[in-house]
Amino acid sequence: MKAAFHTGKKEISIREIDMPEPGENEYLVKIKSCAICGSDIWWPNDAVSNEPVHGHESAGEIVKCGKNAKKFKSGDKVVCYAILGCGKCVHCAKGMLTYCKAKKFVEGGFQEYAAFNESLLFPCPENTDWVTASLLSDAIGVPLRGLRRLPVNENDTVSVWGLGPLGLLQIMFLKANGVKKIIGIDTVNERLESARKLGASDTINPKEKDTVAGLMGLTNSLGTDKAYVYIRHPKVTEDVFKSTRDGASICTFTGLDGKYELQEWYERTLVWSFYFMSSEYEENLKFIKEKNIELKSVVSHVYPLEKINEAFKKRFEEQDKSLKIVINMN
Numbered sequence: 023m024k025a026a027f028h029t030g031k032k033e034i035s036i037r038e039i040d041m042p043e044p045g046e047n048e049y050l051v052k053i054k055s056c057a058i059c060g061s062d063i064w065w066p067n068d069a070v071s072n073e074p075v076h077g078h079e080s081a082g083e084i085v086k087c088g089k090n091a092k093k094f095k096s097g098d099k100v101v102c103y104a105i106l107g108c109g110k111c112v113h114c115a116k117g118m119l120t121y122c123k124a125k126k127f128v129e130g131g132f133q134e135y136a137a138f139n140e141s142l143l144f145p146c147p148e149n150t151d152w153v154t155a156s157l158l159s160d161a162i163g164v165p166l167r168g169l170r171r172l173p174v175n176e177n178d179t180v181s182v183w184g185l186g187p188l189g190l191l192q193i194m195f196l197k198a199n200g201v202k203k204i205i206g207i208d209t210v211n212e213r214l215e216s217a218r219k220l221g222a223s224d225t226i227n228p229k230e231k232d233t234v235a236g237l238m239g240l241t242n243s244l245g246t247d248k249a250y251v252y253i254r255h256p257k258v259t260e261d262v263f264k265s266t267r268d269g270a271s272i273c274t275f276t277g278l279d280g281k282y283e284l285q286e287w288y289e290r291t292l293v294w295s296f297y298f299m300s301s302e303y304e305e306n307l308k309f310i311k312e313k314n315i316e317l318k319s320v321v322s323h324v325y326p327l328e329k330i331n332e333a334f335k336k337r338f339e340e341q342d343k344s345l346k347i348v349i350n351m352n
């Protein structure tokens with residue numbers, strides 16, 4: 023079978039390797055699709071020895087079941103989760119695997135077959151195409167957890183910082199929740215255009231005008247009620263605090279860089295939202311279905327595994343021409 027290995031700076035090589043055997047509690051999955059994530063930042067760096075096959079936003083079909091793996095059967099369609107908990111600690115017992123101190127980050131989506139532990143697989147809804155299926159884990163899980171960690175009201179004024187695929191999905195989900203004033207911020211004009219198409223009422227390009235002044239101008243000089251922040255940069259941190267009103271809430275997905283003194287920012291609430299809990303999966307699917315969200319509106323390209331180098335180049339070096347990119351193994 024074919025697998026994509028990171029073999030050097032901006033270099034991925036396709037190699038023939040042996041098919042994995044599923045362990046007792048594992049399933050062998052024929053991967054059908056795997057999306058490139060904004061966090062796939064290994065790509066421009068040197069390869070390290072024994073680097074695993076990357077790709078953590080995958081979906082596929084079960085082709086073989088381990089001896090004790092009873093949850094699924096051959097032929098079932100599944101979506102992959104990326105956090106494997108230790109299964110023994112207090113957090114794992116509550117299903118909060120992202121808090122587990124011994125958790126492992128599981129990849130392996132950029133290859134034709136992979137063995138996954140039972141706890142890493144969710145059932146994929148029937149009639150879902152494979153491109154959409156690859157977006158049902160991370161891509162919707164992150165912005166929807168953001169909305170749970172920091173809920174919105176329809177009349178809130180909301181800023182979204184960083185309009186990669188997740189920022190754009192955040193905008194779609196805010197709009198689906200009835201929010202009318204959604205202001206998208208990014209330095210790439212094509213992404214601002216996408217944001218307006220997908221539900222932003224206004225957009226600001228910090229390269230063209232002062233972001234804080236722009237946000238003040240759009241909120242009667244009050245500042246926004248809420249901010250969802252997908253960028254980690256000291257200037258962004260400063261601007262986020264300056265452009266939110268007293269009593270506002272800020273949700274960061276990456277942590278905030280730079281220095282800030284919370285006591286200077288009257289009654290701000292700062293929330294950090296990381297990945298998503300596996301217990302949220304079904305609720306996420308329900309949201310997408312009920313709100314009739316077309317997830318593929320954030321997908322700009324689909325590439326076969328053989329063209330994975332081209333796909334990564336497009337994703338990270340041509341941000342004006344690309345959004346979510348999915349590798350298709352059909």
Ligand SMILES: [Zn+2]
Nearest residue numbers: 059061079160
């Ligand atoms: Zn991801």
Ligand SMILES: [Zn+2]
Nearest residue numbers: 108111114122
């Ligand atoms: Zn644990």
